[in-house]
Amino acid sequence: xxxxxxxxxxxxxxxxxxxxxxxxxxxxxxxxxxxxxxxxxxxxxxxxxxxxxxxxxxxxxxxxxxxxxxxxxxxxxxxxxxxxxxxxxxxxxxxxxxxxxxxxxxxxxxxxxxxxxxxxxxxxxxxxxxxxxxxxxxxxxxxxxxxxxxxxxxxxxxxxxxxxxxxxxxxxxxxxxxxxxxxxxxxxxxxxxxxxxxxxxxxxxxxxxxxxxxxxxxxxxxxxxxxxxxxxxxxxxxxxxxxxxxxxxxxxxxxxxxxxxxxxxxxxxxxxxxxxxxxxxxxxxxxxxxxxxxxxxxxxxxxxxxxxxxxxxxxxxxxxxxxxxxxxxxxxxxxxxxxxxxxxxxxxxxxxxxxxxxxxxxxxxxxxxxxxxxxxxxxxxxxxxxxxxxxxxxxxxxxxxxxxxxxxxxxxxxxxxxxxxxxxxxxxxxxxxxxxxxxxxxxxxxxxxxxxxxxxxxxxxxxxxxxxxxxxxx
Numbered sequence: 001x002x003x004x005x006x007x008x009x010x011x012x013x014x015x016x017x018x019x020x021x022x023x024x025x026x027x028x029x030x031x032x033x034x035x036x037x038x039x040x041x042x043x044x045x046x047x048x049x050x051x052x053x054x055x056x057x058x059x060x061x062x063x064x065x066x067x068x069x070x071x072x073x074x075x076x077x078x079x080x081x082x083x084x085x086x087x088x089x090x091x092x093x094x095x096x097x098x099x100x101x102x103x104x105x106x107x108x109x110x111x112x113x114x115x116x117x118x119x120x121x122x123x124x125x126x127x128x129x130x131x132x133x134x135x136x137x138x139x140x141x142x143x144x145x146x147x148x149x150x151x152x153x154x155x156x157x158x159x160x161x162x163x164x165x166x167x168x169x170x171x172x173x174x175x176x177x178x179x180x181x182x183x184x185x186x187x188x189x190x191x192x193x194x195x196x197x198x199x200x201x202x203x204x205x206x207x208x209x210x211x212x213x214x215x216x217x218x219x220x221x222x223x224x225x226x227x228x229x230x231x232x233x234x235x236x237x238x239x240x241x242x243x244x245x246x247x248x249x250x251x252x253x254x255x256x257x258x259x260x261x262x263x264x265x266x267x268x269x270x271x272x273x274x275x276x277x278x279x280x281x282x283x284x285x286x287x288x289x290x291x292x293x294x295x296x297x298x299x300x301x302x303x304x305x306x307x308x309x310x311x312x313x314x315x316x317x318x319x320x321x322x323x324x325x326x327x328x329x330x331x332x333x334x335x336x337x338x339x340x341x342x343x344x345x346x347x348x349x350x351x352x353x354x355x356x357x358x359x360x361x362x363x364x365x366x367x368x369x370x371x372x373x374x375x376x377x378x379x380x381x382x383x384x385x386x387x388x389x390x391x392x393x394x395x396x397x398x399x400x401x402x403x404x405x406x407x408x409x410x411x412x413x414x415x416x417x418x419x420x421x422x423x424x425x426x427x428x429x430x431x432x433x434x435x436x437x438x439x440x441x442x443x444x445x446x447x448x449x450x451x452x453x454x455x456x457x458x459x460x461x462x463x464x465x466x467x468x469x470x471x472x473x474x
Contacts (some may be wrong), residue, residue: 008160010180013187016148019176020191023119023146026173031116032144034094038087040141040170045083047169048134052076055130055161062129062155063252064330065295070251075130078413082135085415085432086142093142093436096445104472107449114440116144117218118194123185123208125200126152126297127254127353132199132222133162137175139435140197149177150188154297186211193217195439199256200224201351202424220428220438223421224256224351227378229408230368230394231264231272232385240384241275244357245283247382247408249335252294253355254301257380257401259408260352261341263362263371269339272359273320280322280335287325287332296331296354305333305354308347312338315345317358365390369397376424377401382408401425 011019032040048055052072059075060066097112120140124133133151140147149166151159156179163177178184189196189211198208199222212219231240248259264272284290296302309319322335333355341348341358348358362368365385372378381400385391391405401421402411411417418434420426430438457468 008156008163008179010184011178013184016178016184016187016191019148019172019178020119020193022173023148023176027116027118027146034091037142037144038090041083041087041138044134044138044141044169045080047165048076048079051165055158058157058161059129059155061157062126063295063297065291065293065332067251067292067294069292070294074251075128078131079134079138081415082138082431082435086138086436089433090142090436093433101446105452105454108452109447109449111445111447113443113445114143114436115443117439117441118145120145120147120439121188121191121193121196122147122149123188123196123198123200124149124151125256126154127251127256129155129158130162136197136199136220136430136435139430140195140439141175143436143439145194145439146173147175148188148193149175150185151177151179153179153181153185190215191217195220197428197430197438198222205426220430221421221426222256222419222428222430223379223424223426224353225376225378225421225425226260226348226351227257227380227382227400228368228372229259229262229382230362230365230372230384231262231268232365232383232387232390233265235384235386235406237268237271238275238278241272242279243384243407244382245276245279245335248357249280249283249293249355250409252296252333253335254294254297254353255409256351256353257409257412258353259357259380259382260378261348261358261360263360263368265363266361269359269361273322273337273339276335276337276357277322284323284335287323287334288327293332296333299331301354302328302331302333305352305356308345308350308352308354308356309336309338311346312341312358315342317341317345365394369394372398377422379421379425380404380409380411 056071059071099110101108101110122136129152133149137147151162159179166175166177189208192215196212196217197220202223205221205223209219229244244259284293287293313319317338317340320337325332325334335355338358362371377399379401381403383394383405399422404411415432418429419431420429428438457465
């Protein structure tokens with residue numbers, strides 16, 4: 001693909017509404033069966049694999065610099081694996097699920113059927129602009145739905161490629177990709193979809209939910225928040241720092257489940273900073289020439305991160321750059337640690353979404369649990385500990401969207417684990433079977449037997465009904 005950005009006109013609100021009506025009509029006219037869904041998914045997989053290098057190039061052009069390996073690992077492989085996993089299990093997922101009936105209703109029977117909800121709207125973010133667009137699309141198609149996708153305007157080359165790619169694979173009445181800015185996104189969220197799926201910030205998530213509310217559109221919100229990492233007192237600081245550095249600085253810190261801050265005793269802060277600096281030096285020997293370190297996506301985000309550091313310094317924090325960079329013109333933001341933080345600082349209030357890592361003084365694991373529970377529930381939580389009892393205490397006493405023990409990020413990559421937040425970090429789940437269920441109506445079906453004793457329980461009520469009530473309430 002040519003990395004030059006073409007001028008693709010944004011869709012209008014009227015065109016969006018017309019497109020939704022066309023997909024709704026098509027859905028009423030035909031519901032795809034198992035063979036059609038698997039065929040669609042396999043065609044998507046083959047086409048995506050063939051053009052993966054184009055998507056990687058488009059993402060790199062949008063970011064200015066994006067690690068090739070990280071793009072393949074985070075935007076390519078998860079989509080291919082998701083399709084493979086779904087195709088392996090979809091026939092079983094689609095089968096009606098028999099359910100027991102209450103003994104008083106025997107010999108009736110019951111089941112749950114899985115029916116597509118209809119037309120799904122997907123609003124994708126910019127940080128992983130392919131994975132977080134195609135993965136929910138795959139789940140929605142697996143459940144038999146039609147989809148309208150709105151990629152982020154902040155990665156325009158990737159959005160343009162997604163639009164062209166999907167138009168070549170699916171009729172517009174089945175899958176459509178529309179482009180545009182915040183005004184298009186606002187119109188999009190206000191459409192009466194059968195389900196609306198949004199990935200992005202908590203602040204925008206509130207606006208999306210408000211826009212969907214007048215239509216009572218069900219929403220799945222995959223948001224972010226401040227994901228903590230707890231370092232137990234007897235865990236290797238060197239090992240923990242290496243894992244936290246890998247998770248924090250992947251994609252330049254622009255990851256919704258990146259460790260947002262670390263909880264450990266103040267006496268260990270210097271050792272942790274040294275270990276983190278060593279991990280950064282190994283990963284990125286020369287930050288300005290490294291092909292493995294990702295730039296900040298645009299100037300606005302770069303300035304937001306710089307403002308966090310200015311605010312923290314002004315309020316008494318110590319800011320420690322772990323590496324040097326003279327490439328601010330290319331938005332290369334150095335990995336940075338901040339110590340001496342407090343709640344008045346912006347970086348302790350907002351999701352950081354960049355390569356800045358605050359260290360919070362916490363004397364014990366129990367104190368860390370209390371600190372986490374006093375704040376909005378995070379999308380991810382990381383605990384480094386070999387003590388099973390303490391680990392169980394963390395798991396039992398905290399609520400988070402997902403957890404990795406003794407590492408970071410990897411719970412996201414497990415096909416059998418649902419992914420989703422709670423409260424300020426989101427609602428609803430996807431990945432694997434959870435995604436199929438999200439985009440399916442679980443229809444309850446009751447089959448009455450040829451003869452039922454309850455047919456006697458009808459007005460006018462007499463002695464027989466009295467005896468039946470007495471027996472049922474025995």
